[in-house]
Amino acid sequence: HGSSRLVECGFTRLKRLLHFVRNDKKDIVDSRFPAPKNSSKKKNYEILMIQDVQNKNLINYLKQRGLTEIVFPFIKEIHFKMNNKELYAVGFQNKSEGWELRNAFFKGSIQKKDVSLLKHKSESLYVFEGFMDALSFIELKKGLHGNLLILNSVSMYENAKEILKN
Numbered sequence: 001h002g003s004s005r006l007v008e009c010g011f012t013r014l015k016r017l018l019h020f021v022r023n024d025k026k027d028i029v030d031s032r033f034p035a036p037k038n039s040s041k042k043k044n045y046e047i048l049m050i051q052d053v054q055n056k057n058l059i060n061y062l063k064q065r066g067l068t069e070i071v072f073p074f075i076k077e078i079h080f081k082m083n084n085k086e087l088y089a090v091g092f093q094n095k096s097e098g099w100e101l102r103n104a105f106f107k108g109s110i111q112k113k114d115v116s117l118l119k120h121k122s123e124s125l126y127v128f129e130g131f132m133d134a135l136s137f138i139e140l141k142k143g144l145h146g147n148l149l150i151l152n153s154v155s156m157y158e159n160a161k162e163i164l165k166n
Helices: 011-024 026-032 056-064 069-074 131-141 154-165
Strands: 045-051 076-082 085-093 099-103 106-110 116-118 125-128 147-150
Touching: 056 085, 056 099, 069 131, 076 099, 076 106, 099 131, 116 131, 125 131, 131 147, 147 154
Parallel strands: 125 147
Antiparallel strands: 045 076, 076 085, 085 099, 099 106, 116 147
């Protein structure tokens, strides 16, 4: 795990930072998540069930990451089949109704990849690369205080630009 830190900055500085991350770290992202050899977009998953987080393994996983019931309103428990294997994970929904998924053994996403935006009556906007960082922030603040933009991947920078303009 890399370390995360909270940095307050203006819009211009944030644009430069995201530009740096997108351009200078691209090889790192690409090497961790290589493009599939088969370029067909055939769906290899099926969502079986979406519910509130109840599974004790997922709750223990969240606790190991320092997360409690404070973050439960922002996540779901997703049961899905991928490559003929039934799995379950903590799910965090994005703007295109896709899901970012995590459990102790799986990190991935299903459906359309996009940014996530948690809105709160505030002028503040906090930007996170991944949803676990955003959940940690919510945990530390004891709730949602400010608007949160989660990229869900540095490759989603272009999708974030419209939100950052508003």
